[in-house]
Amino acid sequence: MTSQLWVCSALLFAAGIALAQKGLLFFLILPLLLLLGIKELFPRCLLIIVFLLGGLYSYLLIPEIPSLKSVNQFTVEGKVCSPVQVEDNKTTFLLRSDTGEKQLKKIRVICYFPVQLSPGDTVRLRASLKPIPVAGNPGAFNYREYMAFQGVYYNCTVKKSTQLELLAPGRGPSAYLARIRSNSEKAIEEALSSEEAAVLQAMLFGKRQELSEEQYDDFQKLGIVHLFAVSGLHAGFLLLLLAWLGRLLGWSPALQFWVGTFSLLAYGTMVGWPVSMMRAALMGVLGLLAYYTGRENQLITALAIAGFTVLLVRPAALFTAGFQLSFAATWGLVYLYPRIRERFPDPGRWLDLILLPLCAELAVLPIILYHFYLISPVSIISNILVSYLACFAVIMGFIALFVSQFLPGLAAFFLYPAGFSIELILSLVEGLKKIPGAYYYPGDPGLLPIVYFLALVCFLLWLNKRLPRQALWAAGALSLVFVLGLLLPFQWENRGKIELTVIDVGQGDAILIKSPQGRLILIDGGGSSFYDVADSTLIPYLRYRGISKIDYLINTHPDIDHLQGLERVAGEIHCGSLLVPASLAEDDVYQTIRQAAPHMSVLPVKKGDRLRFADGMTLEIIYAGGPETAFKSWNDHSLLIRLEFKHFSALLTGDLEMDALRSVKKTDYHPCTLVKVPHHGSRGSLLPELYQETRPLYAAISAGYNNQFGHPHPEVLDFLEEMDINIVRTDQDGAISFISDGNHLQVFRTLSSGR
Known part of the structure; x- marks a missing residue:
């Protein structure tokens, strides 16, 4: 009864939190089912109280996300309170500030230069503050909510090293453990290749920033990205090593318990206490207590106690993928696996080899589908092949971690076998991802x-x-x-209707068009010199829509904020053809995208070229630069495209500027439903005749939130308002979709209430 009570308490406490925060009546089903299984009055009343306390507790501890404004000049002192992540010329960490304002207690700091800091260091910053923006595309990761659940509401951008001052180095256990981790990372980087070192550090410390986006993506597609989540695998092997050492040195059971507990606490502090490590540490301590006191280790009870405790400390963790995946996978192993195993009396090891990853996969499948829109049929095979190699690498890494503190040169003796194991893992990943049907993105799963x-x-x-x-x-x-x-398939959505979506890719352009019969065209893909736009916005949106094939890519011109995202899409998704301005078709700027998709045909287009579709939709090139613009900016080569389907039409202008727009004959500017405002709404692209001739119902502006260029320009907005044109903007409305059957129009804004 005690085990059942703990399990029911944890589930009901979680259901109370979910109901209070999300308001979904679905979360009432679980309490009703559980309470029906409890016959005694006292436990039933106790569980009802736990359920109500869960809701009240979350209401008190999880605050609403406030509406905040940017602060241009801001000086703050505080202590580094998270592991410091350094990637190329970018450093990020969390700062616990000394200010009294609630929203400024913890700040996410982004330095655009490398800096050597450790948890516990006291620093002073002079920089600007910007609220963490809400995601602008449907299906995008809600980073604003994720950080708010940790009490972080602002990004602090530090552009110059003179704006950051180290006041005092950190002291105490956290600083000492940070130095241990730093010594270990240095030993790993000296002994292994950069690729091997990145993977091993991700396995040991959850340090993912050294991994390439493609590499991390490959592990996720194959269902083995959990190797980079510090969890039960790491805690288990750490305790096994300590148990072996304890027997070797003749430690008493009490000493082994305290050494194991202390080591789990130290390791958790070293990696920053992700939820998966919190669960593993709690279950590990309970397991040690049961083992050394001679009691039965009830794993499902330990899991329930761990879940209850984590939610007491971090109630908002319930809504994170990390919490859900960690507890679901463990439930699959400690509850689902034994019950399925009972159905097969044969005690053969080969069956266990298959059932263990199968049960974990069955448990996490709906969570992965919900958060990542991914199905990975090959994950069972990949886990069987890779897990044992990863276990060996982690064990060698732990030994090297200890040895590197005293004999750094000897650490390489253990790191070389770990590196060899990682090379085998990478080879397997490369081979497995090429298996047809190895992974599949079905899109938004709905119900x-x-x-x-x-x-x-x-x-x-x-x-x-x-x-x-x-x-x-x-x-x-x-x-x-x-x-x-x-x-x-995605193409079945809005069958018989044209769909044009201006995707929110920040300061750039990306427009997805679906024809009435489901043909797909992607015009531009965004891009940036500061972050990977494709991986953070464009690719997640395409996966959310379940898009696995695009018929045509069109690059209006090769500026980075239009072309870079297409390069990533071409390497990730099967694309039929790439259309580029004929005046630039042979330019070296297109070499990267050609290499990313060598089988994709590249077609130069010029004025007058048309794409005609069987469903009646047409795409016509109105302007495509030419010899007279050869020595001007790439903006002057930008394609001007007219899209038509029955009574719906759109004029897509790329980044054309004033002179190029004037060179287009007025007779080519037909009345239309929608104009994509040129060059993100810059003042230099405001041509009144364009709007006077086209008389659009809507003007769509694709611009970055709080961008440094001041786009869209106030004069552009004032003119559009004077023309009585409906203005939609990705910086305020997020992604904007126009859906029409050729006669009637529907407009959907992702952020209906704005940012």
Whole structure:
């Protein structure tokens, strides 16, 4: 009864938090089901109280995200309170400030230069503050909410090293552990290649910034990205090493318990206490306590206690993918696996080899689908092949971590085998990702995770021998609905209607067009010199939509904020053809995208060229630069495109500036439904005749939130308002979708209430 009470308490406490924060009545189903299984009055009343306390607790501890304004001149002192991440010429960390304002207690600091700092260091900053922006595309990771749950509301941008001053180095246990980690990282970087060192540091410390985006993406596609989450794998091997050392040195059970507990606390502090490590440490301590006191180690009870404790410390963690994946995977191993194993009396090891990763995958599948829109059929194979190699690398890494503090030269003796193991892992990853159907992005799952959850409940009823025949049939039927839902293609959405979406890619352009019969065209892809726009905005949006093939890529001109994202898309998604201005088709600037997709045809286009689709949609090139603009900026070569479908039409202007726009004949400016405002709404591209001739209903501006160029310019906005044109802006509205059957128009803004 005690175990059942702990499990029910943890689940009901979590349900109370979810109901209070999200307001979904679905979270009432779980409490009702659990309470029906409790017969005694006292436990039932106790669980009702726990459920209500969960809601009240989250209401008190999880604040609403306030509306904040930027601060241009800001000076603050505080202590570094997180591991410091250095990537190329960029350093990021969290600062616990001395200011009394609640929203400024913790600040995310971004330095555009490398700086050597450690947790506990006291620094002074003189920089600007900007609120962390809300995600502008549907399906995008809500980084603003994620950071707000940690009490962080502002980004502090430090551009010059003179704006940061170290006042005092850190002292105490945190600073000492940071030095241990730093010594270990230095030993790893000296002994291994840069690629091997990046993977091993990600495995040991969760340090992912040294991994390339493509490499991290490959591990995620194959269902083995959990190797970079410091969790039970690391805690388990750390305790095994200490147990072996304790037996070797003849430690008493009490000493082994305290050494193990202290080591878990030290390691958790060293890696910054991610949720997965909190769970692993709590379960590890409970396991040690049970082992050394001779009690039975009830894993499901330990998991429930760990979950309850984590939610007491961080109630907002419930809504993070890390919490959900960590506890779901562990539940699959400690609860689901034993019950499925009971159905197969043969004790063969080969069955365990398959069932263990299978049970973990069954548990996390709906969570991965919900957060990442990903299905990875090859994950079971990849986990079987890779996990043991990763375990060996982690064990060698732990030994090297200890040795490097006293004999740095000897650490390489253990790191070389770890590096060899990582090379094998990388080779396997490279081979596995090429298997047809290894991974699949079905898009926004909608209610499919709930369907899967119900199928899993029915399956558990069958496992527990309750309603055996009916439950199994129900599980099968629900699973069939789930699979059919995954296979439903994106092109079936809004069938018979044209869809044009101005994607929010910050200070850049990216426009996705879907024809009435489902043909896809992507015009430009955004880009930036400061961060990877494609990986942070464009690719996640395409995955959210379940897009696995694009018929045409069109690059209006090769500025970085238009071309860079297309390079990433061409290497990630099958693309039929790339259309570029004929005047620039042979320029070296297109070499990267040609190499990214060598089988994609590159087609130069000129004025008058058309794409005609069977459903009646046409794309016509109105302007494409030419010899007379050869010595001007690439903006002057930008394609001017007219899109038409029945009574819906759009004029897409790229970054054309005044002279180029004037060179277009007025007869080519037809009345249209939508104009994409040229060059992000800059003053230099404001040509009144453009709008007077086209008379659009809507003007769409693609610009970055709080961008440094001041786009869109106030004069442009004033003119559009005087013309009585509806203005939509990605910097305020996020992604904007125009959907039309050729007669009627629907407009959807992702951020209906603005930023």
